[in-house]
Ligand code: FE
């Protein structure tokens with residue numbers, strides 16, 4: 001009997017369900033139910049799941065034939081709401097990408113180094129697709145960067161720079177890898193992710209391309225939140241002596257959030273969206289923002305409040321999972 005030839009295992013080309021465009025859960029459901037570690041989501045996984053999976057045929061985050069509705073492309077409250085949101089989000093993702101450079105440099109092992117390299121690529125891609133989508137909403141290519149600046153510089157300085165400074169203090173100045181994981185997973189992505197899911201749902205009719213861009217970023221975000229939580233959990237199990245310091249960091253980050261004008265910013269954009277919604281109720285018809293709830297029946301407060309509830313319940317679950325119940 002001859003031995004079978006040995007060699008590298010054949011490549012598995014199947015896209016994992018959690019990264020498959022049609023089968024992936026919503027961001028909030030995925031982040032609440034899935035468990036993925038850094039070693040599960042290494043480079044090999046990412047190549048299969050993301051460039052050849054989630055993003056196949058969607059280099060700009062959506063299929064080419066999917067475009068914004070005409071009412072969103074022309075000047076008006078919908079255009080204002082969406083362009084302000086995209087400009088702000090693209091700056092946020094740019095800052096996340098740069099901060100992740102420190103995470104890659106500080107990663108204690110190959111599994112986390114590879115995972116944070118993939119997250120760095122994900123965030124750079126998010127910055128690119130949010131920014132690029134402005135071109136579909138009437139911004140001229142030569143004005144792109146100046147427009148991002150005009151639309152979002154004030155919000156950047158008020159909301160993003162203080163968060164960035166906290167991240168840089170932990171990562172650049174203190175070289176604290178696990179502190180960086182916590183800032184990113186709990187204080188930045190954990191807070192902002194549910195707003196991204198709301199965005200996907202509320203823009204579906206007015207701009208299906210923007211909704212798809214959000215969908216793709218949300219699929220990535222499931223991975224960022226679950227792996228980040230798992231890295232923190234594993235670290236705290238191995239180093240219980242770090243728990244006190246991490247809890248203090250969370251308290252500090254929450255105090256910082258309390259002082260940021262983030263709610264004002266969200267309400268301002270949501271109010272613009274509401275004006276557009278009121279103007280185009282006919283277009284939206286019976287479209288449901290979530291099962292059983294027609295978008296036209298929702299209000300600014302209901303939409304913002306719902307995203308806030310998602311954020312809080314998600315945060316509670318993930319903190320408990322990390323062994324940080326004291327922070328709940
Ligand atoms: Fe992102």
Ligand code: FE
Nearest residue numbers: 123189221224
């Ligand atoms: Fe992310």
